[in-house]
Amino acid sequence: MTAPGGNRTTVLTPPGAGAIGVIRVIGPDAFSIVGKLFHAKTRRCQPVPRSAQAESCNSLVPGDRLRYGRFVVDEEVVDDVFISQAPTGDLPAVDICAHGGVRVIERILEAFERHGAPLRESDESAIPIWPTCNLIDQEIVEAMSRAKTERALRFLAWQRRHLVPFLEQAASLCQAEADRTRTMLEAVLAGYSAALTLVKGATVIILGPPNSGKSTLFNRLIGRSATIVSRRPGTTRDWVTESIEIDGVPLTLVDTAGQHETAVSLERQAIERGWAISEQAEVSLLLLDGSRPLSEGARALCTACRPLARCLTVINKVDVGRAWDLSALPTERAYEGVDPIWVSALAGTGVDVLTQGILRVLGYEERIDTVPSLFTARQREIAAEVLSDLPHRRETAETAIMCRLIVPSSVTPSSGRL
Numbered sequence: 001m002t003a004p005g006g007n008r009t010t011v012l013t014p015p016g017a018g019a020i021g022v023i024r025v026i027g028p029d030a031f032s033i034v035g036k037l038f039h040a041k042t043r044r045c046q047p048v049p050r051s052a053q054a055e056s057c058n059s060l061v062p063g064d065r066l067r068y069g070r071f072v073v074d075e076e077v078v079d080d081v082f083i084s085q086a087p088t089g090d091l092p093a094v095d096i097c098a099h100g101g102v103r104v105i106e107r108i109l110e111a112f113e114r115h116g117a118p119l120r121e122s123d124e125s126a127i128p129i130w131p132t133c134n135l136i137d138q139e140i141v142e143a144m145s146r147a148k149t150e151r152a153l154r155f156l157a158w159q160r161r162h163l164v165p166f167l168e169q170a171a172s173l174c175q176a177e178a179d180r181t182r183t184m185l186e187a188v189l190a191g192y193s194a195a196l197t198l199v200k201g202a203t204v205i206i207l208g209p210p211n212s213g214k215s216t217l218f219n220r221l222i223g224r225s226a227t228i229v230s231r232r233p234g235t236t237r238d239w240v241t242e243s244i245e246i247d248g249v250p251l252t253l254v255d256t257a258g259q260h261e262t263a264v265s266l267e268r269q270a271i272e273r274g275w276a277i278s279e280q281a282e283v284s285l286l287l288l289d290g291s292r293p294l295s296e297g298a299r300a301l302c303t304a305c306r307p308l309a310r311c312l313t314v315i316n317k318v319d320v321g322r323a324w325d326l327s328a329l330p331t332e333r334a335y336e337g338v339d340p341i342w343v344s345a346l347a348g349t350g351v352d353v354l355t356q357g358i359l360r361v362l363g364y365e366e367r368i369d370t371v372p373s374l375f376t377a378r379q380r381e382i383a384a385e386v387l388s389d390l391p392h393r394r395e396t397a398e399t400a401i402m403c404r405l406i407v408p409s410s411v412t413p414s415s416g417r418l
């Protein structure tokens with residue numbers, strides 16, 4: 001048991017729910033305890049005045065700035081982590097963002113326990129209220145606790161500093177320079193789809209006739225052999241999912257059973273489920289075997305995939321040779337400028353072009369990391385509404401940006417508890 005005001009830790013993220021686990025150390029010695037275990041890797045971006053507390057914590061920067069480094073126990077690196085000072089009001093507190101694996105979190109908690117900050121579970125008072133100053137800030141903080149990749153976390157940290165000031169400026173220009181407000185709102189909306197994917201992730205499903213190499217491509221993309229690959233059609237009896245990241249974008253990859261007519265009911269179910277997922281997936285990959293003449297079944301599948309959003313045609317086994325060219329395809333399969341991609345899932349040829357194609361259809365042509373960008377459906381809806389009202393209702397637009405989009409804390413019903 002810890003004394004009510006004593007040093008303790010609490011885990012802010014649900015176990016196994018995200019790739020990032022956030023541990024909060026709270027108590028009078030929080031900074032010095034973290035300072036004994038954290039070793040900074042990078043220099044500060046810019047000099048900032050250090051508080052006496054931050055001085056005692058190995059390279060921690062005050063406020064919401066993140067520091068990147070290593071969590072080291074008994075001279076062994078447990079994980080690469082970010083740390084930030086958690087603004088709590090009464091007691092000092094430091095957040096450690098580590099990879100969310102159960103063992104990593106356990107080892108960090110054990111180390112803190114040994115240094116006098118044991119885990120205190122189900123203790124409401126141990127979880128301080130985030131002093132968010134507006135609704136967008138609150139949305140950012142909540143999204144940070146669920147971020148799946150380091151890039152998502154960096155993106156959100158950047159938005160936390162820049163998004164609201166940018167929107168406030170857009171609001172202040174409504175009356176005098178409505179055109180600039182319009183341009184600014186268009187800019188924050190432009191990156192929405194990519195930002196949403198970065199924060200929440202996207203599903204990529206691999207469809208195709210049996211034996212076209214779906215499982216081989218799946219394994220190639222996840223970088224290890226997780227599904228059985230076989231020459232006998234129909235080996236993947238059910239769909240398999242795996243979390244991967246491409247350039248820091250979190251993706252759920254789905255390998256399906258071959259899309260063909262079959263009497264085997266188990267496989268039939270898997271195929272049907274594959275179709276159900278593909279309708280919800282952000283990206284579908286239609287994988288065809290390019291080393292043999294295109295079968296009637298494959299041609300029928302091309303036609304069936306037509307209504308799918310963001311469906312890329314991928315032609316496999318280029319290492320064996322090209323038995324047909326694109327004119328053999330029953331439909332024009334280019335999607336938003338991404339032409340059919342020739343790959344060898346076995347040899348890895350063309351896989352980089354494919355991963356870049358996936359990012360491209362998800363809106364990653366431009367770097368979105370350092371431009372103000374909206375990232376929730378709520379934000380987008382309000383911004384789009386304001387945009388359509390401009391320039392006729394400038395006053396309402398200003399109020400809408402300030403009071404409905406940004407929403408200062410005095411107006412928010414919830415105080416931002418995670």
Ligand SMILES: Nc1nc2c(ncn2[C@@H]2O[C@H](COP(=O)(O)OP(=O)(O)O)[C@@H](O)[C@H]2O)c(=O)[nH]1
Nearest residue numbers: 211212213214215216229230231317344345346
């Ligand atoms: N030569 C060659 N063979 C491949 C390639 N991709 C997959 N294969 C082979 O094709 C067969 C079927 O692959 P699999 O991934 O099980 O296909 P699935 O039924 O679509 O999942 C296996 O023998 C693979 O080794 C490739 O790029 N080149």
Ligand SMILES: [Mg+2]
Nearest residue numbers: 214215235236
């Ligand atoms: Mg398979």
